[in-house]
Amino acid sequence: MCCPELVRSIPSDPAPPRGPAQGALSIAPGALARLRGVCDLTHPLTPDFPVFPAYKPFRATPLFGVARDGFYAQELCFAEHTGTHLDAPAHFYADGGGTDSVSVADLIAPLAVVSIADRAARDEDTLLSVDDLLAYERRHGRIPPRAVVALHSGWESRLAEPGRFLNADASGTMHAPGFSREAAEWLVHERDVAAAATDTLSLDFGPSQTYDAHLVLLGAGRYGLENVASLDRVPPSGAVLVVGGPAHRGGSGGPARLLALY
Template identity: 55%
Template sequence: MCAPLVMEQVARSLSRRAFLGAGLGLLAGQALAQAPVPGKAFRQAADLTHELSPEIPLFPGAEPMRITTLVTVRKDGYYGNRLDLWEHSGTHMDAPAHFVEGGLTAEKLPLGSLIAPLAVVDIREKAARNPDAQVTVDDLLAYERRHGRLPRGAFVAMHSGWEARWRDPKAFLNQDAGGTLHFPGFSPEAAEFLVREREIVGVGVDTLSLDFGPSKDFKAHLVFLGAGKYGLENLAGLAQVPPSGALLFVGAPKHRGASGGPVRAVAVW
């Protein structure tokens, strides 16, 4: 979520074979141990990230990103752009500091929290009936009856089907005549349940905000971020991922003092 209106060396590439052969390493060990199929070689992957561009939907008040080409291969012998963008653009992270004075900024989040068992809670049916649908405690308990208790260190993603509107910013924001936004999110009660009754590292949504569109107090944000959890907003591709059994990798922002920033989120299973 979140715009000013609301609150003012290239890594060496590893082949898939080499990656699987090497394993996840110590940081991923805990997350892998919590996955339903420990040690199983990954056969599928899904990119949960939208492409960034000046045309993407943004929370009201945020300026569109600008991409300025500075040099080209034809003219300068190499190609490069300058990017100007609001931290909370596209598929992005909300770090605790985004809503909590003195909270962790994105670059200081524990590295192990960026690798997590992924639980995808599907609320598409009720979101199709009501754009203001919220993930409730009942939804979470129904998920657990079907797929087992949320594992320790889990990342919980809401799948509302809202991604289908991504290429139409007006439909994605879904503002009414009075300017109120309408889209799904987590209820404050579900947020409290997840931080008090379950051991999660973070949550994500396929909409603009962890809170549903009409929220004025952003209680779900305050609960999650206040508990030191992070949020991912504008996730993509959740329909490709199984409800349980996948592992999430978050390429988190690492600039100084980051309230958040664009991420590359990938699920494997």
């Protein structure tokens, strides 16, 4: 897989400095006081969870067992973009921050869930647009700064049927909704989001060859969350997302445990 048109820079620092490990919450005072419940927005990770075709599936290999060894432990191997996971800026930018560059303050964020599930049921390649975001705000209020804005397309239900989540056609082109370039730009420049999230495999719509949403968001130093679960179980506004993102140094991404408080 070679995409020379996407080359943006030569690696300058394979391990950018770690983001601040301590800081003030960017949640408005009082917003936490109303929280009473928690919902797991993470898919259980199994060897049959669909992955981008360039990656091998998740593998867990037993190393020790209770009966034989007194304890049980496995070795895990997987590509960084497996299961419910985080994309760091370094995923698309050689000089972008790695997994450990994300500020901890941005791992605890107001969550805005924008549903385009009705349209996605009719149009597999539909794009979340600036109009969708403006319609969301008319109904649920302005998206606060450093929020995580999540695209809910209903794609999760397709995990029950092999092949329907990746949804590749006969030519291998995948079909799934994503963020439009303009929506990604608007989220960065007009609303200063911390991240964008999606219940699909990719921030970009399935047929994308140019990865516009990734490039805009990661290029602005924001992170992405993909394969997010249960977005229909949390309120569209008012929840707080805690992103248990990967802690390995200099990664392009990695599995993340997402817990929504609401």
